[in-house]
Amino acid sequence: MIHSMKDAPLKNKNIVIRLDLNVPVQDGKVTDTTRIDRVKPTIDTLRESGVAKITILSHFGRPKGEEKPEFSLGFLPPVLSRCWGVDVGFGPDTAEKITLLENLRFSPGEEENDPNFAKELAVHGDIYINDAFSVSHRAHASVEAITKFLPSYAGLNLHKEIDALEKALSTPKRPVAAIIGGAKVSSKLSLIKNLLPKMDMIVLGGGMANTFFLAEGHDVGKSLAEADMTAEAKSILTEAKAQNCEIILPMDGLMAKEFAKGADYRETSIDNIANDEMMLDIGTQSAEMIKEKLGAAKTVLWNGPMGAFEIPPFDHGTVAVARYVAARTKSGDVLSIGGGGDTVSALSHAGVSDDFSYISTAGGAFLEWLEGKTLPGIAALDR
């Protein structure tokens, strides 16, 4: 049983809280504050509960256990102060009531789940809170080992995230469909395999679909595909039949000679891709067919866009399917859950961010949860 921080004796306590403040930064500016804004209610609740001090732990980028100035979190406290409307200090020795510690991944102990490093972190508090679902698939010191030294609780977002995902996956309303697209083919093939026994249908789009076309003997030209994964794709298709899970593949697409905004393209069937073309989006017929198939679903899980949605017109398929799922969610016919960084952007691009039942900003953790894997950070709270 995971205890929420709402049940913790917070008054006058020093809190150590793990957040995911690994925000996107361009030219020294934070370009998207979603991750910061999402934890504001947690910070507000802690303050209203009369805690003594809040020490925030986060990683930023991949400094790989070394102190690299370009990965310092020193730039962030003013941004946090602005977003949360409260002063935030930097480092352990500030006078502020809320302080952010330096990038956890400056210490090799973080990713090694080193108990000694965890102990150093635990020194800052009487109570530990994990409000970073997106890193909970990692057995890292600030996520796992630290729970051995302090009474540990789930933050408001983490709790909400688990509730939403459990609702969708433990006893989903059937039929349940997964939409898997995007470009990370090899890592997602194992996901698809693990989803087969749980799903009634799996819609494949984006770069994912191309590897399956190859497996079925189609020529995919210059399309993103992983030729060395075709055997795996074939075995998924066979296994799906045995598991009674319908695999839905596009039948047409938008083919272009270059991966560029406004590139010339033609819409044609997937057995008609020229050698110098790549499929950058699903076609109109496929979008219609996918919508029709999804019409039967009561639960829809989504990770990965149907095409290269960042470069119009190759956003059509993603937008069409996203709006359809959003409309069915709004009418109460479907419980829909989207997850993963690119999926969040794709759904936002389609203008449906507020219309899905739940959108998880977590990438890896969301996928591992879908696969039914135990997340070390969550298991650590469950004792």
Ligand code: AMP
């Ligand atoms: P992922 O992180 O695996 O969800 O992949 C997201 C990325 O996949 C996005 O940046 C898309 O532009 C890209 N993508 C989707 N479909 C295609 C495609 N058919 N060809 C190339 N890239 C694609």
